[in-house]
Structure formats: C-alpha cells, structure tokens
Amino acid sequence: ETARIRGKLILMILNGVHPGEPDGIDASVRLSQKLLSGKLPLPDNVVIGIIPVYNIDGSLTNRCCTRVNQNGPVKQGFRGNARNLDLNRDFIKCDSKNAKSFTHIFRDWDPDVFIDTHVSNGADYQHVITLLSTQHNKLGGTLGNYIQQQMTPAIFKSMQHRGFPMSPYVNTQKYDTPPEKGIYGFLDSPRYASGYAALYNTLAFVTETHMLKPFPQRVNATLAILEEFLIFTSQNAKAIRLARNETRNTFKYSKSHVLDWKVDKNHVEMIPFLGYQHYYQTSPVTGNQQLYYDRNKPFEKEIKYYDQYIASKTVTVPDYYVLPQAWSEIIHRMTWNKVDFQRLTRDTILNLSTYSITSFHTGTEPYEGHYVHSQTKLKEESRRVQLHAGDIFIPTQQDAFRYIVETLEPQGPDSWFSWGFLDSILQQKEWFSAYVFDEMAAKILADNPELKSRLDLKKETEPEFAKSSFEQLYFIYQNSIWFEDLNRYPVYRWFVSNTDQPKSFFE
Numbered sequence: 001e002t003a004r005i006r007g008k009l010i011l012m013i014l015n016g017v018h019p020g021e022p023d024g025i026d027a028s029v030r031l032s033q034k035l036l037s038g039k040l041p042l043p044d045n046v047v048i049g050i051i052p053v054y055n056i057d058g059s060l061t062n063r064c065c066t067r068v069n070q071n072g073p074v075k076q077g078f079r080g081n082a083r084n085l086d087l088n089r090d091f092i093k094c095d096s097k098n099a100k101s102f103t104h105i106f107r108d109w110d111p112d113v114f115i116d117t118h119v120s121n122g123a124d125y126q127h128v129i130t131l132l133s134t135q136h137n138k139l140g141g142t143l144g145n146y147i148q149q150q151m152t153p154a155i156f157k158s159m160q161h162r163g164f165p166m167s168p169y170v171n172t173q174k175y176d177t178p179p180e181k182g183i184y185g186f187l188d189s190p191r192y193a194s195g196y197a198a199l200y201n202t203l204a205f206v207t208e209t210h211m212l213k214p215f216p217q218r219v220n221a222t223l224a225i226l227e228e229f230l231i232f233t234s235q236n237a238k239a240i241r242l243a244r245n246e247t248r249n250t251f252k253y254s255k256s257h258v259l260d261w262k263v264d265k266n267h268v269e270m271i272p273f274l275g276y277q278h279y280y281q282t283s284p285v286t287g288n289q290q291l292y293y294d295r296n297k298p299f300e301k302e303i304k305y306y307d308q309y310i311a312s313k314t315v316t317v318p319d320y321y322v323l324p325q326a327w328s329e330i331i332h333r334m335t336w337n338k339v340d341f342q343r344l345t346r347d348t349i350l351n352l353s354t355y356s357i358t359s360f361h362t363g364t365e366p367y368e369g370h371y372v373h374s375q376t377k378l379k380e381e382s383r384r385v386q387l388h389a390g391d392i393f394i395p396t397q398q399d400a401f402r403y404i405v406e407t408l409e410p411q412g413p414d415s416w417f418s419w420g421f422l423d424s425i426l427q428q429k430e431w432f433s434a435y436v437f438d439e440m441a442a443k444i445l446a447d448n449p450e451l452k453s454r455l456d457l458k459k460e461t462e463p464e465f466a467k468s469s470f471e472q473l474y475f476i477y478q479n480s481i482w483f484e485d486l487n488r489y490p491v492y493r494w495f496v497s498n499t500d501q502p503k504s505f506f507e
Helices: 023-037 056-060 097-109 141-161 193-199 215-235 237-252 328-336 401-408 434-447 449-461 463-467 469-478
Strands: 009-014 046-051 113-120 129-133 203-210 256-263 269-282 289-306 309-316 320-323 348-362 373-387 392-395 492-494
Touching (some): 009 023, 009 097, 009 215, 009 237, 023 046, 023 215, 046 097, 113 193, 113 215, 129 141, 129 215, 141 203, 141 237, 193 401, 203 215, 215 237, 237 401, 256 401, 320 401, 328 401, 434 449, 434 469, 449 463, 463 469
Parallel strands (some): 009 046, 009 113
Antiparallel strands (some): 129 203, 256 309, 269 289, 320 392, 320 492, 348 373, 348 492
C-alpha cells in the first residue's frame, strides 16, 4: 500500500517453480547484488519483489540426474514438490501450500509486471533465450495491445542490443515438429503462473533459456532480460499504470466474457528465427526415423508465427454468482484471492439462472491430482431456488472479475468444475426397488400418456432397452417426481432486475 501511495510500480520475479531450471535463481542473486552495490541503479519509481525459490521441496531434491538433456548445473532440483505436484499447474486449484502462499503474496502486492523464469526443453536452435508473453488477445483491452505492440517488441530490441537475439517461446504444433514448420503463441490458461497473473491485469512473462546452452550463458541471458524489464518498467511507468487501469475498468463492467480460445490459423506473421538445419535418420536404438538437428548447419530465416487467438467459448456474465455455503473449499480460495462477497442474512427464495450438466468428458488418467473434465455441455433454465442464511453472493463488478467468471463458469478450462471440485453433484444417491416401483410405474404411465409414448418409442427403436426391465423402470423413474435433481450445477447466476433490491438480502 505504501508503494502504491507513493506512485511506485511493482515488478515481481518468480524463480524455481521448476527447481531443475535454476537459471532465474542465480540471475536474481546477481541482480540483487548489482542493485545493492549500486552497480545497477535502482529506479525510484519501481519496487522489485523476488521470490528466490518457489518450490522448496523440489529444490531440496538436489541431485545429478533430474534433467536428462540439460547442460548444467551439475546438481539440479526436481520438477515436482513433496506431493509430486507441478506447481506451474497449481495456481488456480491451489492444492499446494506453495500456491496458497503465493496467492496471498500476489494479491497483496498486485504486481504491474510479473516474470516467471524457466529453462526450455524441445527443439534445438541458436537462441540462448526465448520469451513467452501472456497471450495478448486473452489479456485483452488496452493492456493486450500494449504487451503485443509496445512492451514485448521493446524487450526483444533491447536484448538484441545486448547480444541475445530472441525468438518467441518455441511452441511447435507437435513435440517433434521442427520450428521451420511454424510456431504458435502459447495459450497460458490460469493454471499457469503467467495465466493466473493475467487474470488480475498484470503484464506477465515467462523467460525460457535453452537447455542445451551452457549454464553460465543461460544465467547471463536471464540476468540481462531481468535488467531490461526493470529498465522498461521504470521508463514506461505512466503508460503501464494507465493501461492497467483502463483494462481493469473494461473488464469490471463487461456483460460478456471469453472462457476459451483457439488459434486463428488464417492470421500468420513471419518472424526472424535462428535455427539449425534438421534432418531425419534411422535411430540405432528404435530402428525408426528420428528427428535430429545439425549444429554445423546454422541458419537465419523467417518462419511462420501464429499468435492470434479468437474466442471459442463466450458466456454472458450475471450481476452476481450465488454459491451455497456448503462449498467451503471454493469459498476459501475465493477469500485467498480477495474476492469480495456478501453473505445472505436470512433464508429466501430467488428466481435464478441455473445450469444442469448434460455431458462432459473426463480424462482417463490423473492429472496433477485430479481427473480433469472438458467438453462440458450445459442446459440453462430459470428456476426458483431455495437459499439459506450464510450462502454467498459474489458481485461480478470488481477487480477479481476474470478470476470469478473463469472459475465459476463450468465450461472454463480451469473452472472449479473442470478440476473436479464439484464432482459430488454427478453421483446419484437415491434409487428404487423394482418389485415395489413396478406397480408405481404402471400408475405413472397411466397418468402420463406422453411419457408412455416416449417409453414405447424407445422400446421399439432400442432392442437392448426393450429386453431390460430395469432400464425401462429406470427411464420411468428418471422422468417422475421421485427422481433427484442430479447434475444440477450448484453455482447460480443472478441477473438483477429493476425491481430487485440486492442490498436488502444482506442487511
């Protein structure tokens, strides 16, 4: 708060998310030494916050053989933490104590510029360092234009002058596709550090040095780019502050929001790239064709770069989300993220927009401690919902707008539903006994000719269904008043009408 009052910008550096990639750790030590000794002037309008080692557990697993293809240092940390979580997938779900602590730090400091330091696997090329800027279309507003048109090009230019020509992060279509075929802007969803930072209108970057370059050279490149970010932030403080404020206000009052994106393959630009000629050769190990790079054949050429994304899923944003108090794990995470909400002071019934989950796909293997859902389909309807004192109302017109919408809308790739926080709604709890329900089913059909017609049609068109007494009774049960409200999404949407008085519910 003191820094903000004095008009200072906040630059935050995060190191050691993957401790086997320690370049930023050493570079930050050297940056601090230069600033403290006066060899590098500390701008009076910037506060620097450095997290020297984020993944302490992985860093303590310090041994020779964790990064099989990396050129130094001799000992390296391990990617996972003590629970074997990749912390660069944990910034939304916050399964780790690391992520919880980071959330408090990040939301307290609210950095204007955020840098996450890494070492890159993948293709071979001449560049010592590449840069991932948070995806500009997703960042949106004035800030999205600023990061794409002003800040990123300026950092590229200054690094060129320092002897480290850069490429955008080398994200190829497939892991074994050479960069000459084109590279793609990385869509950093909120599970990643940079994607999480972008939720709060922060200019976020990931530095990626190349694994095959010598460790000292990688550290020098990382130090150089940290210095250039500091210089740029100081020199452009007014423009950064203005862009953040404008974008924050744009989203805060938005009536719709993009939940997911896809690359626009019709929009491509050509960028300079320093690579090595690739070739294929029969592997003496597998006997199959294997991709290789010839370091004796360097090249400089232009390659295709796909960095424009378009909306693939958009949602209308309500005035409030309503969350029953039983979902405490979500409420805790909302609190850590400084989301403003109010608790209902009395039981009431409200007409709300509700979702039913009609279908979804679940991964067949665990991913970061969860079985992740995707391809979620919904049915939306307006219903009268019984609410209770203590349930929470979350207004969307606040600084945490993006965090709120992208976690509470079930079709978001990093929503609470996608990560499995709400899986208990997907399991049926009550059943019937066929020998009792059979007589009830006959009466249900007699009282509901339309249901009987549907049953008869299903029996005619589905032979296996016609053979199964249980399936037929279950079909009737599902369409009776006895069937539970299965797959009802427990987060409601309130579009306030002119006659509604929201404040009356919280007094």
